Amino acid sequence: MSQNRIPIALSNRHLHISREHLNKLFGENYELTKLKDLKQPGQYAAEEKVDLIGPKGTIKGVRVLGPVRNKTQVEISFADSFVLGVKPPVRDSGDLKDSAGVTIVGPQGEVVLDEGVIAAARHIHMTPDEAMVWGLKDKDVVNVRTGGQRSVVFENVLVRVNAEYALEMHVDLDEGNGAGVKNNDEVELILEQQ
Amino acid sequence: MSQNRIPIALSNRHLHISREHLNKLFGENYELTKLKDLKQPGQYAAEEKVDLIGPKGTIKGVRVLGPVRNKTQVEISFADSFVLGVKPPVRDSGDLKDSAGVTIVGPQGEVVLDEGVIAAARHIHMTPDEAMVWGLKDKDVVNVRTGGQRSVVFENVLVRVNAEYALEMHVDLDEGNGAGVKNNDEVELILEQQ
Numbered sequence: 001m002s003q004n005r006i007p008i009a010l011s012n013r014h015l016h017i018s019r020e021h022l023n024k025l026f027g028e029n030y031e032l033t034k035l036k037d038l039k040q041p042g043q044y045a046a047e048e049k050v051d052l053i054g055p056k057g058t059i060k061g062v063r064v065l066g067p068v069r070n071k072t073q074v075e076i077s078f079a080d081s082f083v084l085g086v087k088p089p090v091r092d093s094g095d096l097k098d099s100a101g102v103t104i105v106g107p108q109g110e111v112v113l114d115e116g117v118i119a120a121a122r123h124i125h126m127t128p129d130e131a132m133v134w135g136l137k138d139k140d141v142v143n144v145r146t147g148g149q150r151s152v153v154f155e156n157v158l159v160r161v162n163a164e165y166a167l168e169m170h171v172d173l174d175e176g177n178g179a180g181v182k183n184n185d186e187v188e189l190i191l192e193q194q
Numbered sequence: 195m196s197q198n199r200i201p202i203a204l205s206n207r208h209l210h211i212s213r214e215h216l217n218k219l220f221g222e223n224y225e226l227t228k229l230k231d232l233k234q235p236g237q238y239a240a241e242e243k244v245d246l247i248g249p250k251g252t253i254k255g256v257r258v259l260g261p262v263r264n265k266t267q268v269e270i271s272f273a274d275s276f277v278l279g280v281k282p283p284v285r286d287s288g289d290l291k292d293s294a295g296v297t298i299v300g301p302q303g304e305v306v307l308d309e310g311v312i313a314a315a316r317h318i319h320m321t322p323d324e325a326m327v328w329g330l331k332d333k334d335v336v337n338v339r340t341g342g343q344r345s346v347v348f349e350n351v352l353v354r355v356n357a358e359y360a361l362e363m364h365v366d367l368d369e370g371n372g373a374g375v376k377n378n379d380e381v382e383l384i385l386e387q388q
Contacts, residue, residue, distance in 0.1 A: 077371060078371035078372075078374065079273070079367060079368075079371045090343050090344055090374065121343075122344075145349075149284050149315075149350060150284055150316075150350070150369075151349040151350055152346040152347060152348055152349060152369075152372075152373075153346060153347035153349065154346055155339075155345040155346060155347065156343060156344070156345055171372075172372070173273060173368075174273075174367075174368050174371035174372035175344075175346075175372035175373075176372070177271060177272040177273045177368035177372070178272075178346075178365075178366070178368035178369035178370070178371070178372030178373065179346075179369075179372065180272065180284065
Protein backbone atom coordinates (compact mmCIF):
# COMPACT_ATOMS: atom_id res chain seq x y z
CA MET A 1 0.00 0.00 0.00
CA SER A 2 2.85 2.40 0.70
CA GLN A 3 3.37 3.02 -3.02
CA ASN A 4 -0.18 4.40 -3.20
CA ARG A 5 0.58 7.28 -0.84
CA ILE A 6 0.30 10.88 -2.08
CA PRO A 7 1.15 14.04 -0.12
CA ILE A 8 -1.78 16.42 0.30
CA ALA A 9 -1.80 20.21 0.32
CA LEU A 10 -4.58 22.45 1.65
CA SER A 11 -5.18 25.52 -0.50
CA ASN A 12 -6.36 28.62 1.29
CA ARG A 13 -8.34 31.20 -0.68
CA HIS A 14 -6.14 32.83 -3.34
CA LEU A 15 -6.17 34.29 -6.80
CA HIS A 16 -4.27 34.00 -10.05
CA ILE A 17 -4.16 37.34 -11.80
CA SER A 18 -4.04 38.62 -15.37
CA ARG A 19 -1.60 41.31 -16.53
CA GLU A 20 -4.51 43.68 -17.16
CA HIS A 21 -5.88 43.25 -13.65
CA LEU A 22 -2.45 43.41 -12.03
CA ASN A 23 -2.03 46.79 -13.68
CA LYS A 24 -5.40 48.00 -12.42
CA LEU A 25 -4.97 46.73 -8.87
CA PHE A 26 -1.29 47.46 -8.27
CA GLY A 27 -0.29 49.96 -10.99
CA GLU A 28 1.00 49.90 -14.59
CA ASN A 29 3.71 47.34 -15.27
CA TYR A 30 3.68 46.19 -11.66
CA GLU A 31 5.64 42.98 -11.02
CA LEU A 32 4.70 40.45 -8.35
CA THR A 33 7.20 39.85 -5.56
CA LYS A 34 7.88 36.18 -4.83
CA LEU A 35 7.25 35.22 -1.20
CA LYS A 36 7.91 31.50 -1.58
CA ASP A 37 7.89 28.79 -4.18
CA LEU A 38 5.00 26.36 -4.25
CA LYS A 39 5.54 22.65 -4.81
CA GLN A 40 4.30 22.81 -8.41
CA PRO A 41 7.34 23.98 -10.43
CA GLY A 42 7.24 27.65 -11.44
CA GLN A 43 4.29 28.51 -9.22
CA TYR A 44 4.80 30.80 -6.22
CA ALA A 45 2.98 32.65 -3.47
CA ALA A 46 3.45 36.39 -3.94
CA GLU A 47 3.82 39.04 -1.26
CA GLU A 48 0.82 40.86 -2.71
CA LYS A 49 -2.67 40.59 -1.24
CA VAL A 50 -6.05 41.98 -2.23
CA ASP A 51 -9.49 42.30 -0.67
CA LEU A 52 -12.55 40.53 -2.04
CA ILE A 53 -15.93 42.25 -1.75
CA GLY A 54 -19.18 40.39 -2.35
CA PRO A 55 -22.83 41.31 -1.83
CA LYS A 56 -22.80 40.04 1.76
CA GLY A 57 -19.31 40.73 3.03
CA THR A 58 -15.60 41.31 2.56
CA ILE A 59 -12.58 39.04 2.94
CA LYS A 60 -9.38 40.99 3.44
CA GLY A 61 -5.82 39.97 2.66
CA VAL A 62 -6.34 37.31 0.00
CA ARG A 63 -3.01 36.19 -1.41
CA VAL A 64 -2.02 36.50 -5.05
CA LEU A 65 -0.19 33.54 -6.62
CA GLY A 66 2.28 33.98 -9.46
CA PRO A 67 3.19 34.01 -12.24
CA VAL A 68 0.64 36.13 -14.09
CA ARG A 69 -1.94 34.10 -16.06
CA ASN A 70 -4.14 34.79 -19.08
CA LYS A 71 -7.24 35.17 -16.94
CA THR A 72 -7.84 36.19 -13.35
CA GLN A 73 -9.10 33.23 -11.31
CA VAL A 74 -10.26 33.54 -7.72
CA GLU A 75 -10.39 30.30 -5.71
CA ILE A 76 -12.45 30.31 -2.53
CA SER A 77 -13.99 27.72 -0.24
CA PHE A 78 -17.72 27.33 0.35
CA ALA A 79 -17.17 28.81 3.84
CA ASP A 80 -15.70 31.89 2.12
CA SER A 81 -18.57 31.96 -0.36
CA PHE A 82 -21.10 32.36 2.46
CA VAL A 83 -19.11 35.27 3.92
CA LEU A 84 -19.00 37.01 0.53
CA GLY A 85 -22.49 36.03 -0.59
CA VAL A 86 -21.36 34.58 -3.92
CA LYS A 87 -22.02 31.14 -5.42
CA PRO A 88 -18.89 29.68 -6.96
CA PRO A 89 -19.30 26.51 -9.01
CA VAL A 90 -16.94 23.60 -8.33
CA ARG A 91 -14.59 23.75 -11.31
CA ASP A 92 -11.24 22.63 -12.62
CA SER A 93 -8.64 25.37 -12.87
CA GLY A 94 -9.12 27.43 -16.03
CA ASP A 95 -12.78 26.45 -16.54
CA LEU A 96 -14.30 29.82 -15.73
CA LYS A 97 -17.24 30.23 -18.11
CA ASP A 98 -20.35 31.41 -16.23
CA SER A 99 -18.55 31.11 -12.89
CA ALA A 100 -19.21 33.63 -10.09
CA GLY A 101 -18.12 37.27 -9.88
CA VAL A 102 -16.64 39.42 -7.14
CA THR A 103 -15.08 42.85 -6.67
CA ILE A 104 -11.31 42.80 -6.13
CA VAL A 105 -9.67 45.75 -4.37
CA GLY A 106 -5.94 46.44 -4.54
CA PRO A 107 -3.81 49.35 -3.38
CA GLN A 108 -4.09 51.19 -6.70
CA GLY A 109 -7.57 50.36 -7.89
CA GLU A 110 -10.35 47.85 -8.13
CA VAL A 111 -11.66 45.32 -10.60
CA VAL A 112 -15.27 44.23 -10.91
CA LEU A 113 -14.85 40.62 -11.99
CA ASP A 114 -17.94 39.29 -13.79
CA GLU A 115 -16.70 35.70 -13.84
CA GLY A 116 -13.62 33.91 -12.51
CA VAL A 117 -14.62 32.90 -8.98
CA ILE A 118 -14.65 29.13 -8.44
CA ALA A 119 -14.42 26.51 -5.73
CA ALA A 120 -11.51 24.44 -7.03
CA ALA A 121 -12.33 20.82 -7.78
CA ARG A 122 -10.11 18.51 -5.74
CA HIS A 123 -7.36 17.04 -7.90
CA ILE A 124 -4.01 15.24 -7.98
CA HIS A 125 -0.97 16.47 -9.89
CA MET A 126 1.35 13.73 -11.13
CA THR A 127 3.98 13.03 -13.77
CA PRO A 128 3.44 10.65 -16.72
CA ASP A 129 5.78 8.14 -15.03
CA GLU A 130 3.72 8.16 -11.84
CA ALA A 131 0.47 7.90 -13.83
CA MET A 132 1.84 4.90 -15.72
CA VAL A 133 2.74 3.05 -12.52
CA TRP A 134 -0.84 3.45 -11.33
CA GLY A 135 -2.43 2.76 -14.72
CA LEU A 136 -3.90 6.27 -14.81
CA LYS A 137 -4.11 8.95 -17.48
CA ASP A 138 -4.87 12.68 -17.56
CA LYS A 139 -8.50 13.51 -16.60
CA ASP A 140 -9.15 10.15 -14.97
CA VAL A 141 -11.28 10.34 -11.83
CA VAL A 142 -10.23 8.42 -8.72
CA ASN A 143 -11.05 8.04 -5.03
CA VAL A 144 -8.66 8.93 -2.20
CA ARG A 145 -8.83 7.94 1.49
CA THR A 146 -7.35 10.30 4.07
CA GLY A 147 -7.24 7.83 6.97
CA GLY A 148 -7.18 8.63 10.69
CA GLN A 149 -9.97 9.39 13.11
CA ARG A 150 -11.69 11.82 10.74
CA SER A 151 -11.08 9.70 7.67
CA VAL A 152 -13.03 10.47 4.54
CA VAL A 153 -12.91 8.99 1.07
CA PHE A 154 -12.82 11.84 -1.40
CA GLU A 155 -14.72 10.78 -4.52
CA ASN A 156 -14.56 12.47 -7.94
CA VAL A 157 -10.86 13.35 -7.60
CA LEU A 158 -9.47 14.56 -10.92
CA VAL A 159 -6.09 13.24 -12.07
CA ARG A 160 -3.89 15.82 -13.83
CA VAL A 161 -0.82 14.44 -15.62
CA ASN A 162 2.01 16.63 -16.86
CA ALA A 163 5.78 16.18 -16.97
CA GLU A 164 6.13 19.52 -15.17
CA TYR A 165 4.03 18.50 -12.18
CA ALA A 166 5.11 17.34 -8.73
CA LEU A 167 3.09 14.58 -7.07
CA GLU A 168 0.56 16.30 -4.84
CA MET A 169 -3.15 16.23 -4.07
CA HIS A 170 -4.90 19.60 -3.70
CA VAL A 171 -7.98 20.24 -1.59
CA ASP A 172 -9.34 23.46 -0.12
CA LEU A 173 -9.36 24.36 3.58
CA ASP A 174 -12.93 23.14 4.15
CA GLU A 175 -12.10 19.77 2.65
CA GLY A 176 -8.76 19.42 4.41
CA ASN A 177 -9.97 20.55 7.83
CA GLY A 178 -13.10 18.43 7.53
CA ALA A 179 -10.88 15.40 6.95
CA GLY A 180 -8.47 16.39 9.73
CA VAL A 181 -5.43 16.47 7.43
CA LYS A 182 -2.64 19.00 7.29
CA ASN A 183 -0.09 19.92 4.64
CA ASN A 184 2.19 17.06 3.61
CA ASP A 185 0.11 14.39 5.27
CA GLU A 186 -0.03 11.36 3.01
CA VAL A 187 -3.34 10.12 1.66
CA GLU A 188 -4.13 6.82 -0.06
CA LEU A 189 -4.99 6.50 -3.72
CA ILE A 190 -7.69 3.83 -3.95
CA LEU A 191 -7.07 1.75 -7.06
CA GLU A 192 -9.87 -0.31 -8.53
CA GLN A 193 -9.52 -4.03 -8.05
CA GLN A 194 -8.63 -5.40 -11.46
CA MET B 195 -31.61 2.91 -1.68
CA SER B 196 -34.11 5.60 -0.73
CA GLN B 197 -34.72 4.00 2.67
CA ASN B 198 -31.03 4.56 3.48
CA ARG B 199 -31.29 8.35 3.28
CA ILE B 200 -30.61 10.48 6.35
CA PRO B 201 -30.94 14.28 6.62
CA ILE B 202 -27.70 16.03 7.53
CA ALA B 203 -27.16 19.10 9.71
CA LEU B 204 -24.04 21.30 9.80
CA SER B 205 -23.14 22.45 13.31
CA ASN B 206 -21.47 25.83 13.57
CA ARG B 207 -19.26 26.50 16.58
CA HIS B 208 -21.34 26.57 19.78
CA LEU B 209 -21.26 25.76 23.46
CA HIS B 210 -23.31 23.92 26.02
CA ILE B 211 -23.06 25.61 29.39
CA SER B 212 -23.16 24.58 33.04
CA ARG B 213 -25.27 26.41 35.62
CA GLU B 214 -22.10 27.57 37.41
CA HIS B 215 -20.64 29.05 34.23
CA LEU B 216 -23.95 30.59 33.13
CA ASN B 217 -24.00 32.42 36.47
CA LYS B 218 -20.44 33.67 35.99
CA LEU B 219 -20.87 34.75 32.37
CA PHE B 220 -24.41 36.17 32.47
CA GLY B 221 -25.17 36.74 36.17
CA GLU B 222 -26.62 34.82 39.12
CA ASN B 223 -29.68 32.70 38.32
CA TYR B 224 -29.66 33.86 34.71
CA GLU B 225 -31.98 31.91 32.41
CA LEU B 226 -31.27 31.27 28.74
CA THR B 227 -33.71 32.73 26.21
CA LYS B 228 -34.83 30.29 23.54
CA LEU B 229 -34.17 31.54 20.00
CA LYS B 230 -35.33 28.41 18.18
CA ASP B 231 -35.80 24.72 18.73
CA LEU B 232 -33.26 22.33 17.26
CA LYS B 233 -34.31 19.10 15.60
CA GLN B 234 -33.21 16.98 18.58
CA PRO B 235 -36.16 17.17 21.02
CA GLY B 236 -35.63 19.54 23.98
CA GLN B 237 -32.48 21.12 22.52
CA TYR B 238 -32.55 24.74 21.43
CA ALA B 239 -30.38 27.58 20.18
CA ALA B 240 -30.37 30.39 22.73
CA GLU B 241 -30.27 34.12 22.09
CA GLU B 242 -27.12 34.33 24.23
CA LYS B 243 -23.64 34.51 22.72
CA VAL B 244 -20.14 34.60 24.17
CA ASP B 245 -16.63 35.30 22.92
CA LEU B 246 -13.89 32.65 22.90
CA ILE B 247 -10.30 33.76 23.51
CA GLY B 248 -7.36 31.48 22.78
CA PRO B 249 -3.60 32.03 22.74
CA LYS B 250 -3.66 33.09 19.08
CA GLY B 251 -6.97 34.85 18.58
CA THR B 252 -10.57 35.53 19.46
CA ILE B 253 -13.86 34.34 17.98
CA LYS B 254 -16.74 36.61 18.84
CA GLY B 255 -20.42 35.82 19.04
CA VAL B 256 -20.37 32.08 19.65
CA ARG B 257 -23.90 30.82 20.27
CA VAL B 258 -24.98 29.09 23.47
CA LEU B 259 -27.28 26.06 23.14
CA GLY B 260 -29.76 25.11 25.81
CA PRO B 261 -30.80 23.63 28.11
CA VAL B 262 -28.06 23.94 30.75
CA ARG B 263 -25.85 20.84 31.07
CA ASN B 264 -23.74 19.36 33.84
CA LYS B 265 -20.52 20.48 32.17
CA THR B 266 -19.63 23.28 29.83
CA GLN B 267 -18.70 21.89 26.40
CA VAL B 268 -17.35 24.08 23.59
CA GLU B 269 -17.57 22.59 20.09
CA ILE B 270 -15.40 24.18 17.41
CA SER B 271 -14.12 23.19 13.97
CA PHE B 272 -10.46 22.72 13.10
CA ALA B 273 -10.64 26.00 11.15
CA ASP B 274 -11.76 27.69 14.38
CA SER B 275 -9.02 25.92 16.32
CA PHE B 276 -6.34 27.54 14.15
CA VAL B 277 -7.86 30.98 14.72
CA LEU B 278 -7.89 30.45 18.50
CA GLY B 279 -4.61 28.54 18.69
CA VAL B 280 -6.05 25.61 20.62
CA LYS B 281 -5.93 21.90 19.84
CA PRO B 282 -9.30 20.24 20.38
CA PRO B 283 -9.40 16.45 20.21
CA VAL B 284 -12.09 14.81 18.07
CA ARG B 285 -14.51 13.52 20.69
CA ASP B 286 -18.04 12.32 21.24
CA SER B 287 -20.25 14.73 23.14
CA GLY B 288 -19.64 14.51 26.89
CA ASP B 289 -16.18 12.93 26.57
CA LEU B 290 -14.20 15.92 27.81
CA LYS B 291 -11.33 14.47 29.86
CA ASP B 292 -8.02 16.09 28.87
CA SER B 293 -9.70 18.02 26.06
CA ALA B 294 -8.57 21.58 25.20
CA GLY B 295 -9.15 24.77 27.17
CA VAL B 296 -10.22 28.30 26.25
CA THR B 297 -11.28 31.52 27.91
CA ILE B 298 -15.01 32.31 27.61
CA VAL B 299 -16.15 35.91 27.94
CA GLY B 300 -19.76 36.89 28.62
CA PRO B 301 -21.45 40.18 29.45
CA GLN B 302 -21.06 39.72 33.24
CA GLY B 303 -17.78 37.90 33.58
CA GLU B 304 -15.37 35.37 32.19
CA VAL B 305 -14.53 31.71 32.71
CA VAL B 306 -11.11 30.17 32.17
CA LEU B 307 -12.06 26.70 30.97
CA ASP B 308 -9.27 24.17 31.55
CA GLU B 309 -10.96 21.41 29.56
CA GLY B 310 -14.18 21.14 27.59
CA VAL B 311 -13.18 22.24 24.08
CA ILE B 312 -13.63 19.50 21.47
CA ALA B 313 -14.09 19.00 17.74
CA ALA B 314 -17.29 16.96 17.73
CA ALA B 315 -17.01 13.49 16.21
CA ARG B 316 -19.43 13.10 13.31
CA HIS B 317 -22.46 11.05 14.34
CA ILE B 318 -26.01 10.02 13.52
CA HIS B 319 -28.94 10.30 15.91
CA MET B 320 -31.67 7.70 15.43
CA THR B 321 -34.47 5.95 17.29
CA PRO B 322 -34.37 2.27 18.29
CA ASP B 323 -36.94 1.53 15.55
CA GLU B 324 -34.76 3.12 12.88
CA ALA B 325 -31.70 1.31 14.21
CA MET B 326 -33.52 -2.00 14.07
CA VAL B 327 -34.52 -1.52 10.44
CA TRP B 328 -30.87 -0.98 9.54
CA GLY B 329 -29.54 -3.70 11.84
CA LEU B 330 -27.62 -1.15 13.89
CA LYS B 331 -27.15 -0.55 17.60
CA ASP B 332 -25.92 2.30 19.78
CA LYS B 333 -22.17 3.03 19.34
CA ASP B 334 -21.91 1.19 16.03
CA VAL B 335 -19.63 2.87 13.50
CA VAL B 336 -20.80 3.26 9.89
CA ASN B 337 -19.89 4.97 6.62
CA VAL B 338 -21.99 7.64 4.95
CA ARG B 339 -21.80 8.94 1.36
CA THR B 340 -22.84 12.54 0.69
CA GLY B 341 -23.15 12.24 -3.11
CA GLY B 342 -22.95 15.01 -5.68
CA GLN B 343 -19.97 16.67 -7.32
CA ARG B 344 -18.04 17.03 -4.06
CA SER B 345 -19.07 13.63 -2.75
CA VAL B 346 -17.17 12.18 0.15
CA VAL B 347 -17.63 9.01 2.13
CA PHE B 348 -17.45 9.90 5.81
CA GLU B 349 -15.84 6.98 7.64
CA ASN B 350 -15.94 6.39 11.41
CA VAL B 351 -19.46 7.78 11.81
CA LEU B 352 -20.81 7.02 15.27
CA VAL B 353 -24.38 5.75 15.60
CA ARG B 354 -26.29 7.09 18.61
CA VAL B 355 -29.59 5.38 19.41
CA ASN B 356 -32.17 6.79 21.79
CA ALA B 357 -35.96 6.89 21.80
CA GLU B 358 -35.79 10.66 22.28
CA TYR B 359 -33.71 11.29 19.15
CA ALA B 360 -34.79 12.51 15.73
CA LEU B 361 -33.09 10.96 12.70
CA GLU B 362 -30.25 13.30 11.75
CA MET B 363 -26.53 13.17 10.93
CA HIS B 364 -24.36 15.86 12.50
CA VAL B 365 -21.12 17.20 11.02
CA ASP B 366 -19.29 20.45 11.61
CA LEU B 367 -18.98 23.31 9.12
CA ASP B 368 -15.59 22.17 7.79
CA GLU B 369 -16.94 18.71 7.10
CA GLY B 370 -20.21 19.89 5.61
CA ASN B 371 -18.73 22.61 3.42
CA GLY B 372 -15.91 20.32 2.31
CA ALA B 373 -18.54 17.83 1.13
CA GLY B 374 -20.67 20.55 -0.46
CA VAL B 375 -23.75 19.70 1.59
CA LYS B 376 -26.20 22.03 3.29
CA ASN B 377 -28.70 21.59 6.09
CA ASN B 378 -31.40 19.00 5.37
CA ASP B 379 -29.62 17.53 2.38
CA GLU B 380 -30.00 13.77 2.47
CA VAL B 381 -26.95 11.54 2.71
CA GLU B 382 -26.66 7.80 2.18
CA LEU B 383 -26.02 5.30 4.94
CA ILE B 384 -23.71 2.65 3.48
CA LEU B 385 -24.74 -0.72 4.84
CA GLU B 386 -22.31 -3.61 4.76
CA GLN B 387 -23.08 -6.30 2.22
CA GLN B 388 -24.32 -9.28 4.19
